[in-house]
Each structure stands twice: as C-alpha cells, then as structure tokens.
Amino acid sequence: MDFAYSPKTLDLMERVQAFMDKYVYPNEATYHAQMNAFGVERWQVPAIIEELKDKAKAAGLWNLFLPESERGAGLKNVEYAPLCEIMGRVGFAAEVFNCAAPDTGNMEVLERYGTEEQKRKYMVPLLDGKIRSAFLMTEPAVASSDATNIECDIRRDGETYVINGRKWWSSGAMDPRCKIYILMGKTNRDADRHGQQSQVLVEPGTPGITIERFLPVFGYDDAPHGHAQILFENVRVPVENIILGEGRGFEIAQGRLGPGRIHHCMRTIGAAERALEKMCERLATRVAFGKPVAHQSVWHERIADARISIDMARLLTLKAAWMMDTVGNKVARAEIAMIKVAAPKMALKVIDDAIQAWGGAGVTTDAGLAHAYAGIRTLRLADGPDEVHRAQIAKLELGKQLARHMAKAAE
Template sequence: MDFSHSATAADYLRRVSDFVRTEIEPVEAEYHRALHTSENPWTVLPVVEELKAKTREQGLWNLFLPDAERGAGLNNVEYAPLAEQMGRSAIAPEVFNCNAPDTGNAEVLVQYGSREQQDQWLEPLLRGEIRSAFCMTEPGVASSDATNMAATAVVKGDEIVLNGRKWWSTGVGHPNCRFVIFMGLTDPDADRHRRHSMVLVPLDAEGVKVERLLSVFGHRDEPYGHGEVSFTDVRLPLSSVIAGPGRGFEIAQGRLGPGRIHHCMRLIGLAERSLELALERATTREAFGKPLVNLGGNRERIANARIAINQARLLVLHTAWLLDTKGLAGARSEVSQIKVAVPRTALDVIDMAIQLHGAAGLSEDFPLAAAYTGARSLRLADGPDEVHLNLVARYELAPYPHG
C-alpha cells in the first residue's frame, strides 16, 4: 500500500485546502449568524452561491466522481484527503458540490441511471442547480434491517405506485431539493435481496408531502434538514425506476462503499478542526494560575487525540485502497470497521475540545456543539454501530466452528 499522493491528487489537495482556509473558514461564522437570525433559515444565502461560482471556475467541482468526464477522475484513495479538508466546514461540501446525499444519488445515477434519468436529474445535480434527498429509513419499523421496509413500490401496468412514510430524509428541507430516491417493497415473494426497487420521485409529484422537519439534539440543520415524508398513491411512469424493479438492494450496496469513505474522512477533518480549536483555547486561557494545557491530564488528552485521529485516518485510507483494488466484496469488513471507529474517535476529540472551552463549547459561538451533533448522528446514519460490529465479527468468526 502506498498512500502518497499522485501529482494530480496533490494539486487538488493543495487547492482545496487553500480554498477552505482562505475563502470558507473566514466567512463561516458570519454565515451561520446570518442564517440563524434570518426570518427564513431554509434558504441559500448569497455567499454560498458566490463560493460555488469560485470553486467551479477554479475546477474544484464534483471532485467525488471517479468519472473523469463529469468529475475529477479521482479514485477513493485520491479523493479521501479532499473529503477530509471539506469536513472542516459545515458548508464546504456544498460549495464544492460534494455534499451528501447528493454525492451518493449522483453515483447511483451515473452507474445505474438511464440516459433519460441522467438528463433529467443527474446533469442539473452535477451543475449544482438542484439538490436531492434519499428516502429509505421508516418510522414504523426497525430500519437497521432494511428488509423490514414496509413502504411499497408496486408495478401496475406502465406505472409504479408508491405508498408509505419515510423519515430522516436528509436534504429534503433544502429550497433547491427537487427529487428524492425512494426505496420500496415491490415483490414480497422474491428473494430477500430482490424484493425492493429504487424510484426517482419529483418532490412536487402528487401524493408526496413533507410532513415535518426533524431536529437532532435541538439542531434543525438548516437549510438542509431531515424530513419525514409521506407518499400516498404516488403514480409515476415505470421509467422512473432505477435499473428496473427488484434491484434496490444491489444499488444500495454499490452506493454505500464510497459514501462511507466520504463520511468518515469528513469526520476526520471535523476532528482535526476541533483539535485545533482545543489547542488554541488550551494555550491562551489560564485557570488556577496555569495555562489550561498544563492542568490535569490535558497534555495526555491532546496526545491521545492526535494518536486516535492518525489511526482513524490510516484505517480509512486502507479501506479506500481496498475498495479501489478489490471492490466492495474485498472491503466489506473494513467499510464497517471505519463506520464504527471514526465517529467514536471524532466524538472523543470533539468532547475533549468542548470540555476545554467550558460552557462556551456548548454555545453557538463555536462550531463544537454542532460538530458533536453531526458526529453522534453518524453512529446511526448508514446503519447503527451494532449492525456493523456484527458484520465485522461475522467475518472474523467465519473460519471457526459455529462462526
């Protein structure tokens, strides 16, 4: 394994890092103040569009796509450090047009979408003109087991008819959200991994209703939001089904591998930013006649944070390398390992940073409370820890009797 950057990747990394630090971080605090004091926080502030125009002009756009014609043509190992830099800021992923769930939805459409679907939804998504959401989790079942899904996508003649309720549909509150990808039960008698379909649904289709936007630890994540969405006799052309009926699980598995690399590397960037804030605070504030850094076990906490971040980064890069060289089949355990390890590491680092900031760390004056909220939610998003630990254990036990 060689994690040194190719010349192309190193150039992108330098430019993305410079842009985050010189263009985004200096305006981020004011951006959040303006958004949260706005009469309507579910809006796109002009500064975001201005920054998007700059990144697109500089060729720092759609960097997540390995498709060289539509994106930067980078593999997972090459893109991972860029995702880390974007993770330092809450708005950076959208500024580079690399924010979830749009990245996963775009990858689905590139790999599985028809030409018609790509023209209608993918191209405007890649131009940054629209946003999207992914509707999979349901309030009425234990969604950690996706085979529990009760929402239906039933083929009737030349139509597909959707019924059900989804929630935690991230991005559905964004004013530019124009479509969702809906996963529903099509054939309950088929093999358990051939029962479901994925369907492209215009957000303004008849029968689609955003019932409410949910909060996470009191944060509503404006302007993206996490919505509860109902689908009542939503009738769409059969051409709205991605890759054909019954292929939902196949598509979902292909979507999750790179997506977890992106999530985890952004979290590492968030942990790095939190550690920087902790170091600044600990070396500039005094208590009991000493700098905070020299009180209690703070030096050891800082050292442990550095070790943990570096370990997490190497684990993710190793997983990215496996995805690039062996595909998802050769990296299933590792993909689950990073999904457990990185949020835990990030939470520990952020918690330490909050503690060093005292009560200020809990406020909106620093990005740490929002960072903790985001990192904690990722212990559930894309599958809870318990599901991933079970998968890792299954691989470890496979060679042994009763494994």
C-alpha cells in the same frame, strides 16, 4: 499499500486547502449571519453558498468525488479521501465543491445505474449544482438497520408506479433546491428478501406527497438542508422512473453505500482535526489557578490521545479506500465496516474533550463544537448502526479464524 499521496492528489489537496483558506474559513461567520437573518423562515439558501460554489467551479474544484464521469475529477477513493478530510473541517464546505451528501451518492447511483434520460433530467443538473436531492430509505415504523424491513409499497399500475408509505430522516428534503428523491420501497413481496426492493425517482411536487415535519438533531434544524418525515399517499410516477429495474434496489443501495462511508469517515476526521485545533487554542489562551490550562497534565494526556486516535482512524480509512480501489468493495467489506464504527466514535471523543476545554462556551454555538458533536453522533446510526457493522466484522473474523483452524486440522 503505498502511503504516499499521488502527485495529482497532492496538487488537489494544496488547491482545496488554498480555497478553504481564502474563501471558506473567512466566510464561516457570514454563512451563520445570513442563516440567522432568515429568522423562523430558515428553509432558505444563504447567498454566500451560491457565491462560493461559483468560485469553486471557476477554480476547477468541482465534482471531485465522481471517478467515472467525464464531469468528475477521475479520482480513486484513496485519492479523494484526503480532500474529503479538508472539506470536513467546515460543515458547509463539501457543498461548496458540489461534494455534499446525499447528492454525491445519488449522482453515483444515476451515473452507474441510470438510463440516459434519467441522467439528462436529474444527474446533469445535480452535477451542475443547480438542484439538490434526497435519498429516502429509512422508515419510522420499522427497524431500518435491516433494509429488507422497509414497508413502503411500490405497485405497478399500467404505465405508472403507485407509492404508499412513510419515510423519515430524508436528509436534504427540506432544502428548497431539492428537486428529486430516490426512494426505496418494495415492488415484489414474494421474491427473496434481497430481491423485493426497488428504487424509483420521485419529484417532490408530485400529488400525494406531504412533508409532515422536519426532524431536529439535538435541537439543530440543519437548515437549509434539513431532515424530513414524508408521507406518500397514492403517489404516481412513470414506469420509466424505476432505476435499473424491479428487484434491484438492495443491489443499488449496497453499491451506493461503500464510497459514501469513505466520504463520511474522512469528513469526520477533518471535523476531529478542527476540534483538536480549537481545543489546543483554548487551552493555550485560558488561565486558571495562575497558569495556562494547557500546563495541566490531564490536558497533555487528552491532546496526546486525540492525536493518536485521529491518526489511527485516518490510516484505517485510507486502507479501506485503497482496498476498495484495488480489490473491490466486497473484499474490503470488513475494513469499510471497521471505519464506519471507528471514525465517529473517535471524533465524538475528541470533540467532547474540546467542549470540556472550552467550558461553558463549548456547549453554546460559539465554538461550533456542539453542532459538530450533534452531526457526527448521527453517523453512529446513519448508513447502518454500529451494532450492524460490528456484527459483520465479527462474522467475517469468525469465518476467517474457523477456516484457518480447519485448514490446520486437515494438515
């Protein structure tokens, strides 16, 4: 693996960093002030977001995540990864560059698997940043760590599909700009367990859809994005809304999740870097027992551990991205699983230490650390919980070791 970033990546890193310095960091307070001004009617979009999106688009820093589309930057996973890290330093920054989940994954699904009409109707406005989207897979009634468990029913009736079921943790569904869902359900319960699922496009205003509630994360509503629990009762959509074909849902999901995990992990590393900066700043400026807190040796250990852990997680994530680019997602599945476990756990430790350094202020909204902790804690569950990834890593490792043992015994 070549550890040097390409000239193209270095140029984009410099440009994204300059944009963050000029427009994003100075407007963090503006963003929160505009959100707070909405009061209880928080499912609205702060004006600063759309203003910054216009600036990013004008600067050519738009859709950087999408390698295969003429509207994207044509970056490999390993080239896009460091840009994700820079964006991850501010919670809303990825949206400014039209690189926010779940839209990124949904656009990739439509780009790879969608019909021309599906692309025209939904992908183009998503790529233009005019609408947002949601991905509906998780369900409250089943253990969604196993995607084959899903029970949402999709039945064909003439020229329509009829959908019945309940979804939750539908991130982005509360956003007033959300105009399309990609929903995963079962079309054929008699097929093999990985061939029962399909994915279908559903517009939020379709009759029979009820948003039952929003789901807070440690008390945070994550407005205007939000996470919803949604009921589908005899919801009808045209048969042309199926993606790729019946029974292809699991295949689509697997193709969607690989790049998404790289994005999540690199943004997580960016959040950890920001937390380390805030930790050091606080320690250097607070005096306790007659000297700066930074002079206490326990904090030297915590700072050193944070630096080591962040750099290790970054290198492992870049290795996974590089392998995806060079040998494909299937060969890189162990590395992808490893980063999904390692990055959130690392960041949570760094953020927790930063909260400790800030004392009482750390658990308020003052430093942004509590919100960062809440958001990243969900990543130990999203896109598969740690236990599932650890099981896959162990299975692959045992298989590799067994094959080695058998080969040696046969000599």
